[in-house]
Amino acid sequence: MAAIRTKPDHHTYTFPGFGSEKFPNLLLRGAGDLNNWHLPVYEQQHEGYVAMRKALQMEPVAVTDEVKASGLRGRGGAGFPAGLKWSFMPKDTPERKLTRYLVCNGDEGEPGTFKDRVILEYNPHQLIEGMIIGGWAMQCAMGYVYIRGEFLWLIEKLEAAIQQARDAGYLGKNILGTGWDYDILVYRGAGAYICGEETALLNSLEGRRGEPRVKPPFPAAKGAFGQPTTVNNVETLAAVPPIMRMGGAEYAKIGSPKNSGTRIFGVSGHVKRPGIYELPMGTPMNFLVEELAGGSSTGRKIKAIIPGGASCPMLDEKDFDVPMDFDNLKARGSMGGSGGLIVMDESVCIVQATLRLIRFYAHESCGQCTPCREGCNWMQLILHRIEHGQGRMEDLDLLASLTPRIGMRTLCPLGDAACGPMDSALQKFRHEFEHHIIHKTCYAQGSKLLSSVGAH
């Protein structure tokens, strides 16, 4: 095996006051320290595997109840309550013994999101501990971690960490004398955004094309290799050990009502200190962008923020004060998504930005459902035409008429995801599109988001 990477990243992980009672540090313990992934460091400095020992002494149902009580919502994007998801898993009956699997979704590909990478880089044992607790709660036989193929060095690191856990007796046969056998395998993806969708991920894990499946049957009934399966995001599973340590009721006090806990927000784009910030849910967006990330890096005013990864509808100035949790962002017409904030200043041409985003969805559509496969390509063609000065006013109505024909008409949410940026850009920045059509040039002069080489 190759040596584990020791090169630091140059973005921010912390801020003054981080780790205090107001801003608890639950997921990013030791972030920035490249030796933090070793088992002894995790055990000695970060209360490592305390939660696992506690959980293994409890009844599996009690563990699930604890996670339910914490109100933890899935951090992958949809915000589905994690404890409820765990309770959907069928139990053994005297006549039938089931093989259940826990799958961890580490196919982080949403533009603007880079949170799972940080957990895998600096705190892989917390994920392993979360997977052991989850595996115990659902009495799983195996845990699979599906990680995107580009993260090769993180896969090597996670495999080394899993081996350390195996050597310590936390994985394998008869874990800590409970009579329960469980192990974790890492599976490497191969570069497909769609595999972040849970059933596409399961197909990919089985060695197939990553095309989403028809639901039902849901993964809890028929998932990986035809067995009952639960798929959770890396961040969701990494949040489980703190919950078990502090107790579900205590964890539920962090954050805002019905959106408990802390969340890792990644800030990228035009800010002074791009990076990863762990904050309680419901922290106002302008506090994060202005205070923590330092505001605009260019000195120009911030025009738009995408609040949770590229799929979320953009927000303009009047919504910059939104408290960042699933419900509040939804109320403002956007989504909590995967917690990646993309900050754009006034120099950004929204037409170019939208074209770049739609190009991504056109490229990543798996091609299974016609509305998404064709619709995203047509949106790309029309936006391309507008961007290159050959747009017509009717094109705007055409674009607006396309999105309702894509959204909610596909097997998976990729089609809906493409509609988010498209609709919001048209609603909030229609004047930029009109300017492009009339003057055949960008409203924001000098915006260069698209390269002259390559395919475009």
Add this chain to the structure above:
Amino acid sequence: MNHPHSPETSNEPLAPGQRLPESERKAFSPEALAEIHAIMAQYPDKLAATLPALYIAQREFGFVSLAAMKAVAAAIGIPEGHVFGVATFYTMYQKAPVGKFHFQVCTNISCALRGAAQLLEKVCERTGVKPGQGPSPDGLWSVEEVECLAGCGVAPCVQVNQDVYDELVNEDKLVEVMEACKRGEYRPWGY
């Protein structure tokens, strides 16, 4: 439709009528076969070995050629068509030869906001190759425009071969990385 230039990508792995380039190698080495068989034994279904086996094929053959796909199908004992379908679905399996150092530049939104488009142009200029047009004459470089690499915080983000991310914020840093490649500090393609 009146498009100035077609936004269809020219480097689609399989445009209609296009044929895959062939590799010199036609079969796996015994070590690689043993590796694939070990992977098959780890999973409840041998089909799950398809993706890892294609990575091994890419390493052995240099790129995923038709012969490589056939070898994977034979090694696992699954239909060739299945392997072809999988290999052409995922973008990380290179269906044509690449350079010893394959630069993958993310030009998605977060990187574009911090100059990824200009960086891609610089990379092309320095290496003398265009995205998706195969390796440079000396076989050292190739360039690909890719989607989000989850390095948004250190944008613009570039990946060299399979395992190195870097923060190429300016041209000096790019030259530095290219020199490091030449000195052999980065794992070459198919390490």
